[in-house]
Amino acid sequence: MKRSKKKQFHEFMSGKGLKSTRQRDVVLDCFLASDRHMSTEELYMKVRAKNPTIGYATVYRTLKLFAESGIAREIHFGDGQTRYEHVAEGEHHDHLVCTRCGSVQEFENETIERLQQEIADQFGFQVETHKLELYGICAKCRQ
Amino acid sequence: MKRSKKKQFHEFMSGKGLKSTRQRDVVLDCFLASDRHMSTEELYMKVRAKNPTIGYATVYRTLKLFAESGIAREIHFGDGQTRYEHVAEGEHHDHLVCTRCGSVQEFENETIERLQQEIADQFGFQVETHKLELYGICAKCRQ
DNA sequence: TTTACTGCAAAATTTTTGCATTAAC
DNA sequence: GTTAATGCAAAAATTTTGCAGTAAA
Numbered sequence: 001m002k003r004s005k006k007k008q009f010h011e012f013m014s015g016k017g018l019k020s021t022r023q024r025d026v027v028l029d030c031f032l033a034s035d036r037h038m039s040t041e042e043l044y045m046k047v048r049a050k051n052p053t054i055g056y057a058t059v060y061r062t063l064k065l066f067a068e069s070g071i072a073r074e075i076h077f078g079d080g081q082t083r084y085e086h087v088a089e090g091e092h093h094d095h096l097v098c099t100r101c102g103s104v105q106e107f108e109n110e111t112i113e114r115l116q117q118e119i120a121d122q123f124g125f126q127v128e129t130h131k132l133e134l135y136g137i138c139a140k141c142r143q
Numbered sequence: 144m145k146r147s148k149k150k151q152f153h154e155f156m157s158g159k160g161l162k163s164t165r166q167r168d169v170v171l172d173c174f175l176a177s178d179r180h181m182s183t184e185e186l187y188m189k190v191r192a193k194n195p196t197i198g199y200a201t202v203y204r205t206l207k208l209f210a211e212s213g214i215a216r217e218i219h220f221g222d223g224q225t226r227y228e229h230v231a232e233g234e235h236h237d238h239l240v241c242t243r244c245g246s247v248q249e250f251e252n253e254t255i256e257r258l259q260q261e262i263a264d265q266f267g268f269q270v271e272t273h274k275l276e277l278y279g280i281c282a283k284c285r286q
Numbered sequence: 287t288t289t290a291c292t293g294c295a296a297a298a299t300t301t302t303t304g305c306a307t308t309a310a311c
Numbered sequence: 312g313t314t315a316a317t318g319c320a321a322a323a324a325t326t327t328t329g330c331a332g333t334a335a336a
Contacts, residue, residue: 019310019315040300055318060301076219080326082300096268107262115255116277123248124282125239133274134259139267162290162335183325198293203326223301225325 005032005071005086012069026051027062031072031084037104039081077104077133092130098138105138148175148214148229155212166197170205174215174227180247182224220247220276235273241281248281 009028013020030046031038038046044059063084066072072084077097092113096105112132120127152171156163173189174181181189187202206227209215215227220240235256239248255275263270 017311017315021310021316023317053318057302057319058317061316074221076221078217078219080299096263096266098268099271105266105268107266109258109262112255112258115252115258116275119250119252120239120277120279123239123250124285125241125248125277126280126285127277128242128279130277131274132259132276134263134268134270135273136263136271137269142267142269160290160336164291164335166292196293199325200294200327201292204291223324 009066009069009071013065018065023051023054023058024062024065026054027059028066031063031066032086036085036106037075037077037083039083041081043084073129075131078135094132094134096134096136096138098141099135100137100141103138103140152209152212152214156208161208166194166201167205167208169194169197170202171209174206174209175229179228179249180218180220180226182226184224186227216272218274221278237275237277239277239279239281241284242278243280243284246281246283 006028010020013024027043027047030043030050034043034046040059040063043063044056047054047059063072063074066084067074070089071087073087075083075085077083077095079102091108093106093108094112096107098104116130117127149171153163156167170186170190173186173193177186177189183202183206186206187199190197190202206215206217209227210217213232214230216230218226218228220226220238222245234251236249236251237255239250241247259273260270
């Protein structure tokens, strides 16, 4: 699982004639070891803990590469922080975002995915990705 | 339609002991006259066209009031621009966002709404709002 | 006349960029 | 050896804030 994303990223890099570096490996390890929805700042903190000489710019640039390579996707939960989430090929999940404690629960639903496709077809629209987020109060916060 | 949002906003303002000002009315008029998904900058430009002395800070502050009063909602399409869309009470719509030309088509689907509710119930989650966006290529861009 | 609002400029955030140096290939 | 990547600091870009003056209520 982790191995394959690492491989996917390295293949993307060499395919593009880009270089694998110590810094990028540290960022990749931190990203893969992380919770699925980490803000750029949180990731930067983890990276610094492993190697304090790595700069913010490198983290930003590396995350963009992750997105290009397909192992990550940028997401916004509306709190002003850009986050990146893991992408597993062929899989898509949506989110229940608690507006009280900030926790994020993922879910998948085939029927919704199919309905989305139908709607898009009605409009002659070709879907590339989608985003479905439900905001509210999670079970824990409701007691 | 427009009258009622104006009324809704003014009632919210007086209810909170806040003041109606010339500037806020200009921003409100520009917002109501606008396309449904206007970025803060686009709105600021329209406001300036009507009254060049109005500052950016006033537009930002006024948009936040619109959101609080319930006539507008902040949305992010992932292009780094904060946008505000009109909110009609009781109604919710989702979006087909063209990643090529940037156009946004709205849609509504009862079945999806119901499924979302069911999923939330399964998790003991109490939904307040939701966001569903399909990204891809619109009919026009596909020819 | 009291209280909130405005406009400006400064500050705070978040992200990007230029460039000399360093490290992969 | 070439070419790309790094780290820093500066620059952009976006949003917020402090404050003295102004305008609603």
